Amino acid sequence: MPIESEDRASDSAYVLRVWRGRASGTETMTSIATSNWELVFWEEDGVVHAAARGPETAASEAKLSGDSASFGITFAHGAWMPHLPVAGIVDGGVESVHATARSFVLAGEQWELPDFDNAEQFVEKLVRAALLVRDPLVDEVVWGGAARVGSRSVQRRVAGATGLTQGAIRQIDRAREAAILIAAGVPALDVVHRLGYYDQPHLARALQRYIGRTATQLRNPQGQSDALSLLYKREEPGVS
CATH class of the missing domain: 2.60.120 (Jelly Rolls)
Incomplete structure (x- = not known):
């Protein structure tokens, strides 16, 4: 379940x-x-x-x-x-x-x-x-x-x-934000421009590496046999 x-x-x-x-x-x-x-x-x-x-x-x-x-x-x-x-x-x-x-x-x-x-x-x-x-x-x-x-x-x-470099933190957090946007229905090309990816293949590689999902899989989570760990929009600490 x-x-x-x-x-x-x-x-x-x-x-x-x-x-x-x-x-x-x-x-x-x-x-x-x-x-x-x-x-x-x-x-x-x-x-x-x-x-x-x-x-x-x-x-x-x-x-x-x-x-x-x-x-x-x-x-x-x-x-x-x-x-x-x-x-x-x-x-x-x-x-x-x-x-x-x-x-x-x-x-x-x-x-x-x-x-x-x-x-x-x-x-x-x-x-x-x-x-x-x-x-x-x-x-x-x-x-x-x-x-x-x-x-x-x-x-x-x-x-x-x-334990990480600033670059690594930004790449990980950008991929998480991209996954949230795609799961919400935002077109991949719009996500590319909004978050500063070079192109759609660049976005696809980031999703596969950091999220373990393709854009299609994020849009259709019911088709996945395995669950995805907690994915949430980051908020600045102290902001609720």
Whole structure:
């Protein structure tokens, strides 16, 4: 059966999005590329898991087995954990050594398991404990703002906080925006001009690499045998 999911924006400068989902039965999911890292919590066949999952630089396939429920906090660019550099979990992740229905272990300490409604309060606790920090310049330049420091310093700070280059972030996020527009019925040629692709083949290659779908497949999702992971329009942190 299709994955049931919902997501919401956040008023926290540290958080881009909060989401949750549920799946039943065995199926394959296409996980689309993302330039943000997440804390993810899920229960599968009665077993609770918690993990930090890094940015994904290409679409990939994942197996979903049995009944599962998941919840995640997607962090804004510029927010990271000093004890867990994002560069070390790009296209991967680190699972908590212990998780239950009530708590999980992070940075060697036990924390109460957050949920969809109290994610921001949990994030504030991490900030107060100095486990989560933020470089506001990173999010500003990723969104197209002008930096007040040299370009090499900006590159180092962006890479340090996100694990990716500015160019990689822009390519991933542009492909996600293109997928949303095409799924909404916007003609591919219009998407090419609107988002600055060279031509339709350039757009097609980006969709295949980062989304794992063609334009035709995005327009007709009911014809796909596998589900697509959460695809949403990016909003600036702090804007709901």
